[in-house]
Amino acid sequence: MNRDLFTLALHADDALAELPDVAPPLRPSTTFEFEEDGRTYRRMSHETTERLEAVLGALEGGHAVAYPSGMAAVAGVLRQIRPRRIALPEDVYHGVAAFVRTEAERGSWQEVSVDELGPGDVWWVETPSNPKCLITDLEATARNAAARRVTTVADATFATPILQDTLGAGIDYVVHATTKFIAGHSDAMGGIAVTATAEPAAALREARTLDGAIPGTLESWLTLRGVRTLPLRVLRQSESAARIASFLAEAGLPVWYPGLSTHPGHNIALRQMREFGGVLSFEVDSAQRAAAVVARLEVFTSATSLGGVESLAEHRQRSDPGAPPGLIRISVGLESADSLIGDLRTALDQ
Ligand code: PLP
Helix, strand or coil, X not given: CCCCHHHHHHHCCHHHCCXXXXXXXXXXXXXXXXXXXXXXXXXXXXXXXXXHHHHHHHHXXXXXXXXXXXXXXXXXXHHHHCCCEEECCCCCCHHHHHHHHHHHHCCCXXXXXXXXXXXXXXXXXXXXXXXCCCCCCHHHHHHHHHHCCCEEXXXXXXXXXXXXXXXXXXXXXXXXXXCCCCCCCCCCCCEEEEECCHHHHHHHHHHHHHHCCCCCHHHXXXXXXXXXXXXXXXXXXXXXXXXXXXXXXXXXXXXXXXXXXXXXXHHHHHHHECCCCCEEEEECCCHHHHHHHHHHCCCCEXXXXXXXXXXXXXXXXHCCCCCCCCEEEEECCCCCHHHHHHHHHHHHHC
């Protein structure tokens, strides 16, 4: 990855600034006085959303279209591609599985295995996956899919554009829940879809205008402010997560973190990721013990979601009934790794 991600996060939208303000202005107007070639209405376009798309497109190395949530980006992409068949990976965000299966029941498409995919179908990838951080080989998937004229979509929410060059690996569509690391402060929902060439992004944008699925001004503004520090945050979160994963593994617990040599995707992750991310999962003996451990944590907050500056721990079965009973997912924030390890040690020792 040769792009200067630190500088792009700060300046990729400079040319789109309409005022001399150093910080992007917060302009809530939904309509604009008619001018030759000017903006007309908020559902079509807005400075802040376009600036956010410019930054995320530059970081990902493609053309970005913003949505009001990660799931809206997922739905926008799949409805645009309109595949006859979709294959999901073994471990996938439960909301994506619910969307794909609900639409399958309504006859929109069929869920099949990867081997059954043919031209025009969708091979859905999520790497690292939620919650087990399983790794998919992006280059191998893109090559295999291209040979069969299958369209690839990768959810790279856990990796962000900082840790993984998903489009560079040959994937057709990348989606992120910007609600997570990209906005980074647990205060703005959003999603983004990114394509290598301009044409599919333009088609997504046109459909988004018809659907009315453009993100709001405040959310775009908060996400733009958050993304300025994305590279710094993600690198520190990865460093702390690696230390926490080692601590938990040394305590004898099964740990799901691609930075550990015991993780099934470690060798692929070494090749395709710059660091291994700020999310990991580990397992204790039972659902009761998992609930008790999470309840005893004091620095971590017991909550779902991930990618924010504050550390969260979740007994995953509360949100995802398909998760292993004793699985605890943690999202590492910006507190010191020492205080987070100390918190886990105390909660596990009791
Ligand atoms: N993709 C992944 C990997 C997620 O973890 C999530 C949310 O947790 C989503 C997509 C959906 O994002 P949102 O909650 O912003 O709709």
